[in-house]
Amino acid sequence: MTQHPPVSVSDAAAEQAMAWFVRLRAETATPAEHDEFQRWYRADPAHRRAYAQTAAFWGDAEFGRALAAAELTAPPSPRLRVRRAVPALAAAACLTLLLAGYRPTLDCWRADYCTGVGEIKSFRLGDGSEVTLNSASAISVDLNDGLRRIELRQGEAFFDVQPEPQRPFQVSGRYSTVRVLGTRFAVREDSADASVSVVSGQVAVARPEAEPALLQAGDSITVAARRSGDIRHSPAAGGTAWLKGYAAFENAPLSEVVAELGRYRRGTLLIRGAPLRDLKISGRFDIRDTDKALESLQQTLPIRVTRLTPWLVLIGKNAQG
Incomplete structure (x- = not known):
């Protein structure tokens, strides 16, 4: 593979290059648009470098997969008008440029508490317990008379639970259910499994049709759909x-x-x-x-x-x- 020396390409030039690359791939691109592109291309060496990088990266398999994923996950935008003749990956590139900076999540829309990408925020629940949500995380809360239920819809959360012996505290996700009375622990949901890390107290981590695992302070465990990993002990609490x-x-x-x-x-x-x-x-x-x-x-x-x-x-x- 040919290696290129490091070059500096501004964000503005890179975005313009991507926009031109997408536009020119459309079968309906007009001669006037091609002429306008040539003027832009010749106007600045940074434009030529940015366009060369865009064209080179377009042929990279990983780049293509990422753009295809963006096309599947990004919501529609009234600002986005893509001609049907533009290939699927080109449309995905437009979606990446216009939507990546402010893409909301469905889980956030239907959650009681959520955070954006890069945001870490703490919330006080009605029972006095505190939850801290990691980046791009969301939970739903149901505090009734017999059981305090939390659904981790996505991401990761740390819980500092107020003890109530008559009303256990339960955190459920796709792969695991964590049940406690009063303790401090974190739960993380990934695409293929969930992980639980305990800072203090004791928790029971269960998955459907399996005996729960009991975790003490410093313990952590990973739970998948069909099996649970071994309990790991790390007093440093790297999971938090x-x-x-x-x-x-x-x-x-x-x-x-x-x-x-x-x-x-x-x-x-x-x-x-x-x-x-x-x-x-x-x-x-x-x-x-x-x-x-x-x-x-x-x-x-x-x-x-x-x-x-x-x-x-x-x-x-x-x-x-």
Whole structure:
């Protein structure tokens, strides 16, 4: 694969290049539009660099998959007018540019409490318990006389539960149900499983048709649809590091680190090339400033971070690495 030297492309030039790339792929593009593009292309070397990067990245398989996913998940917008003749991935590119910065979630619309991407916020419930929601998270709350029910619709939440012996506190998700009287713990819902980490007290973690696992302070467990993992004990409570504003990793692959950082920023982070995904990393990264975290990775690993737009970042091999 040909390696290109690092270049600086502004966000404005990158967005214009993407818009031109999409427009010119339409069968209905007019000669006047082609002439206008040529004037834009020749006007500034930054325009030519931005367009070359856009065209190069378009052929990347990971880039295509990300744009296809954006097309499937982004809601319609009255500001978006895409001609039917534009290929599916081109339409997805438009969606990425126009919607990634403010995309709401269906779970947020039907939840009682929710947070946006990159937002961490605490809420006081009616029983005096406190819940802190991580980035892009949502819960529904039902506090009745016999049972305090919380549904974790998406994301991750930390609970500081007020003890009420006559009214247990229950947190349910797709894969697990956590039941307590009074304790401090976190629950995270991912696409394939859920994880529970206990800071203090004791919780029972159950999944359908299985005996519950009892977790003490410092314990954590991962629960999937068909099985539960072993209980892990880590007094450092790494599962709640996000409450202090950082993510911690020990000998983790770059793919895992990038996926975690991606939870705290809008848009998409893509790694080009399978070998880069397996690079091992240990350390702590500030989730409140993911650009700084990406810069730290670039300084310590043989990678180059390229910001194609504010919402699309490519991570590839450093030409000198």
